Amino acid sequence: SLYRMKPLLIISGRYLKENPYRELRLKESFEKHGYEVVLALPSRAINANGYPNEVKDDAVFRRAGAVWLSSEDDYKRYMAKSYCVIFGSWKSYEPLTEMAHMLGKPVLNFNTTSGLDYWPHGVNRGCVKGPFSKRHLLYLQEVLPNYGSLDEKDIIITGSIIHEHYESAKPVDMSYEEFIRYYGLDPIKPVVVFFPKGIGSFRRFIDAWFPAWSEEKRDAYNQWFLDKYAEICFYVKEANCNLIVKMHPTAYTSYLTRSDEEYAYWSRFPWVKVLKPEHTYACYKHATCGIGVNTHSSLDMGYYNKPFIYVDSDLIEQPKHPVFHVNHLCSLPKGPSSHWHEEPSESVNPRFPSWLGYFCRAKELPTLLNGEVQKPIPHKYWRMFVEEFWYRDDGRSCERIVDVVSNYIENWNSIKGLYTSLSAHSKFKYRRLNNIA
Known part of the structure; x- marks a missing residue:
């Protein structure tokens, strides 16, 4: 089917020196399920807490085929070629989410940081750390204008990937x-x-x-x-x-x-x-x-x-x-x-x-x-x-996130006809605004 032919695009949530390759672990989990995946590393121009320039030459990321986003144009290019966009949740990603919606892409996110940080930033479905995080998100959506509008059923508890490590480059033991x-x-x-x-x-x-x-x-x-x-x-x-x-x-x-x-x-x-x-x-x-x-x-x-x-x-x-x-x-x-x-x-x-x-x-x-x-x-x-x-500490949050995304994409395909007709106008508008043929 189409979504197996086009890659999934994962946008890293932020740079964290203590566990920099955690999203490669997620990429690998998707690949084990037969998906083609592009992991994109946002530069500081896209995300103030993104990746410093020296990461461009990082051997682990290079070997794993990670791509560098130096500007929004880079993002638009990779996003246009992908079937679905999956973000490491971050507060400044709302405009990027909106661009993906305008092209009729399903957009999801997951928790990739520690603490209570999680932002829905306009995604269709969000993967959160644990039961507390879910209540926390629902509460903030209720009391803060424009914070988010995810339905309870679209907030899925998966655990966080923050403490899960990429097998090929584990932290110093x-x-x-x-x-x-x-x-x-x-x-x-x-x-x-x-x-x-x-x-x-x-x-x-x-x-x-x-x-x-x-x-x-x-x-x-x-x-x-x-x-x-x-x-x-x-x-x-x-x-x-x-x-x-x-x-x-x-x-x-x-x-x-x-x-x-x-x-x-x-x-x-x-x-x-x-x-x-x-x-x-x-x-x-x-x-x-x-x-x-x-x-x-x-x-x-x-x-x-x-x-x-x-x-x-x-x-x-x-x-x-x-x-x-x-x-x-x-x-x-x-x-x-x-x-x-x-x-x-x-x-x-x-x-x-x-x-x-x-x-x-x-x-x-x-x-x-x-x-x-x-x-x-x-x-x-x-x-x-x-x-x-945390929900679980079994090291399987990546796998649970893959399940959530897979299920969402399956359902998305069945409603895509309806969605596509609704979004045809915004697609046209997006392409005209961004000079995409």
């Missing part, structure tokens, strides 16, 4: 000894991983979150975080633990250049080691626990069955925007799993509803790190957490 040696850590001390916001970039977020605030108030808000991070670093040191900072990938790039706040800030704490993004998975494997204040990284640590400690997160003023108020959508007991069995702690973390681990004040870190945190998380809690936020 390090033994515990290698990891400890590489970062100059003490092999007998716990390995604590701290997940801060970007030192430079966070200030810009504050401007967007609190537009009505004075400059002084925004500066004070920012300073509170900087002071809290320093406090955490000192208390982890006092606890006699190893401390690794996992920066946001963009912050890490800045840190490497030694030219901005990132480097200046972290170099004040000589006992803090900064994680290389390519060692992220070794870090998940060898960490004792994670720590954060205003982060969603408890999702990833929880996926790997590692406890997470939120520190003083109840003291943060949250922006008014609905996207910051989604805790009520969670079906698990609220707060840290340390209290799930008794009185769940509803209000200790306005930023994230429920996680495996603990909540404490900064000064309580030494006691917690040398006591409770060393205990394993009850298996039952881990499974509850994975099911709510």
Whole structure:
């Protein structure tokens, strides 16, 4: 049939140094089902979080036949030749989705990033991480004008490909000894991983979150975080633990250049080691626990069955925007799993509803790190957490996404006659606008 003769076009969601080839795994899954697939890597001109130019020469992508999108024209060319467009969900992809619709193409997307990031951006069907993500999306569609209009039946829970790896180029695998040696850590001390916001970039977020605030108030808000991070670093040191900072990938790039706040800030704490993004998975494997204040990284640590400690997160003023108020959508007991069995702690973390681990004040870190945190998380809690936020951790999200796309295409073919006649006008308009013969 026609759709087996024309390729499927996958547009990568964004560049992530810690797992750059995850969408090649998806491409391979489609190919195993007999599809021809083109994976397109958006340059920064198309997606601000797209691929840096040096990726053009990446041997793994080249071998796998990935193509480079330097402009929208490149996208239009590949899209016009494809049967169906499948996006890694990203906030700036609405115009690209619209172009595909104008040519009568089925358009789907899938989750390819961590955290709660997912945008419907006008697709026909979306594949989301887990039950929480589905409720989250339906809620945001309800409360935010123009956010999206996917029906409940068109939001399919598949799990995310963020932690699935391309067989031909898996992330660096390090033994515990290698990891400890590489970062100059003490092999007998716990390995604590701290997940801060970007030192430079966070200030810009504050401007967007609190537009009505004075400059002084925004500066004070920012300073509170900087002071809290320093406090955490000192208390982890006092606890006699190893401390690794996992920066946001963009912050890490800045840190490497030694030219901005990132480097200046972290170099004040000589006992803090900064994680290389390519060692992220070794870090998940060898960490004792994670720590954060205003982060969603408890999702990833929880996926790997590692406890997470939120520190003083109840003291943060949250922006008014609905996207910051989604805790009520969670079906698990609220707060840290340390209290799930008794009185769940509803209000200790306005930023994230429920996680495996603990909540404490900064000064309580030494006691917690040398006591409770060393205990394993009850298996039952881990499974509850994975099911709510990730659906599965079986490494088969790619296969489930392939199933969703295959089923959609089959159904699409049966309604295509009707759709084609409806879209003939917009096709004509699109071709005229874009000078496509």
